[in-house]
Amino acid sequence: MAQHHHHEHEGIALADAAKTAFEKSGEQWTDMRASVFDALSGFVKPASAYDIAEAVSNAQGRRVAANSVYRILDLFVTANLARRVESVNAYVANAHPDCLHDCIFLVCDNCGQATHIDDDSLSAGVRTAARKAGFSPERPVIEVHGRCSDCE
Amino acid sequence: MAQHHHHEHEGIALADAAKTAFEKSGEQWTDMRASVFDALSGFVKPASAYDIAEAVSNAQGRRVAANSVYRILDLFVTANLARRVESVNAYVANAHPDCLHDCIFLVCDNCGQATHIDDDSLSAGVRTAARKAGFSPERPVIEVHGRCSDCE
DNA sequence: TTGCCAAATGTTATGTTGTAACTTACAACG
DNA sequence: CGTTGTAAGTTACAACATAACATTTGGCAA
Incomplete structure (x- = not known):
C-alpha cells in the first residue's frame, strides 16, 4: 500500500473534487467537461477517447466527436484529474487530483x-x-x- | 550503468547474433526477416512499423506492407531481438538478444x-x-x- | 444595447497505428 | 508429383490521434 494517506473520492464527491482542482488550475468547469469527467469516472476500466465520446454521446442524445474529447482529456491530464495509461492508449480518472505522484x-x-x-x-x-x-x-x-x- | 556485462553487438555482428538467437528459438531467418532487422537496427531512434516498412520498401525497390512488418516485429519481440517502446508506439533492436531483462x-x-x-x-x-x-x-x-x- | 474579443466547442477531414481475413509462393517431405 | 505447413502478399478495415477552420458563448468595454 502507499506510504501516505489519500483522500479518495468517488461519485459526486469525486466530481466535486475534480471541479475544485480544475478551477484552481485556472480552467472552467463547463457542462461538456463535466460530462466527459462523468463518463470517464463511470468506466471501471481505462477508457479510450472514443469510448468516452460514445458514452457522452449517449448521455447527451447527440453526437460528440472524439476530437472534442481529446482536447478535454488533455486538459484533465495536465490538471491531474486524469491519467493516461500509455500501454493501452486509454485514460483513467484520478481519485485524488490534489496530490501529484508518479x-x-x-x-x-x-x-x-x-x-x-x-x-x-x-x-x-x-x-x-x-x-x-x-x-x-x-x-x-x-x-x-x-x-x-x-x-x- | 548496468550491474552486469553484456556482449554488445553492432552492424554485421549484431545481425549475426540476432540470426543465431532467432534460430535458437525455432524460427527461420528469412531474407524478409533479415531486411526488417537491418532496417530496424539502422534507425538511431525507435522506429514505427510504418517507418520500417518504408525503409524495407526502399531497400528492396518494391512495396512492402506494414502488415508484414508487424508480423515480423511481433516475432522479434517474442524472441527478444527487438523491444517495443510502448509510450511512443515504436520498436528498437535489442543489442543483446541473449539476456532477458525488464x-x-x-x-x-x-x-x-x-x-x-x-x-x-x-x-x-x-x-x-x-x-x-x-x-x-x-x-x-x-x-x-x-x-x-x-x-x- | 451594441460590438468586439477570447475561450470553448463543433465540424470535417486526414494522418497514424494496428488487425483481420484470405490468397499466393515456396520449401520439405512422402 | 502432390500434400502440407510456414512465410509473405494483398486488401480491407478498425482504432487511435491531430489539424484546420467554423460556430457558439459569455464577458466586457464603448
Whole structure:
C-alpha cells in the first residue's frame, strides 16, 4: 500500500473534487467537461477517447466527436484529474487530483482492469537511475502488465 | 550503468547474433526477416512499423506492407531481438538478444532518441510492489520521458 | 444595447497505428 | 508429383490521434 494517506473520492464527491482542482488550475468547469469527467469516472476500466465520446454521446442524445474529447482529456491530464495509461492508449480518472505522484499502473491482460499504486520510493529510484545515465527525467511511465487477483 | 556485462553487438555482428538467437528459438531467418532487422537496427531512434516498412520498401525497390512488418516485429519481440517502446508506439533492436531483462527506456521528448538501461533491482522492486498489491506481474513497462544529455 | 474579443466547442477531414481475413509462393517431405 | 505447413502478399478495415477552420458563448468595454 502507499506510504501516505489519500483522500479518495468517488461519485459526486469525486466530481466535486475534480471541479475544485480544475478551477484552481485556472480552467472552467463547463457542462461538456463535466460530462466527459462523468463518463470517464463511470468506466471501471481505462477508457479510450472514443469510448468516452460514445458514452457522452449517449448521455447527451447527440453526437460528440472524439476530437472534442481529446482536447478535454488533455486538459484533465495536465490538471491531474486524469491519467493516461500509455500501454493501452486509454485514460483513467484520478481519485485524488490534489496530490501529484508518479503512479504505477497494474494492467490486467485478461480483464483489462487497471489499478494503480503509488510508491514514491520506486519512482524516485527510477528517476535517480535515469539521472545517473545523464538523462533528465520528467515523466516516468511505469505500468505493469500481468494478471489481477480476480483473474489469475 | 548496468550491474552486469553484456556482449554488445553492432552492424554485421549484431545481425549475426540476432540470426543465431532467432534460430535458437525455432524460427527461420528469412531474407524478409533479415531486411526488417537491418532496417530496424539502422534507425538511431525507435522506429514505427510504418517507418520500417518504408525503409524495407526502399531497400528492396518494391512495396512492402506494414502488415508484414508487424508480423515480423511481433516475432522479434517474442524472441527478444527487438523491444517495443510502448509510450511512443515504436520498436528498437535489442543489442543483446541473449539476456532477458525488464529494461528501462529513457525517451528524449526533444530529439526522440531512446536509450535503455537495465537495472534489475529496480524492475524487481516494481514486480514486488505489484505482487504486494495482489497482482501477478508478467511484463513491466518502465519508460522515462524527459531530456537526453544532448538536449538539455 | 451594441460590438468586439477570447475561450470553448463543433465540424470535417486526414494522418497514424494496428488487425483481420484470405490468397499466393515456396520449401520439405512422402 | 502432390500434400502440407510456414512465410509473405494483398486488401480491407478498425482504432487511435491531430489539424484546420467554423460556430457558439459569455464577458466586457464603448
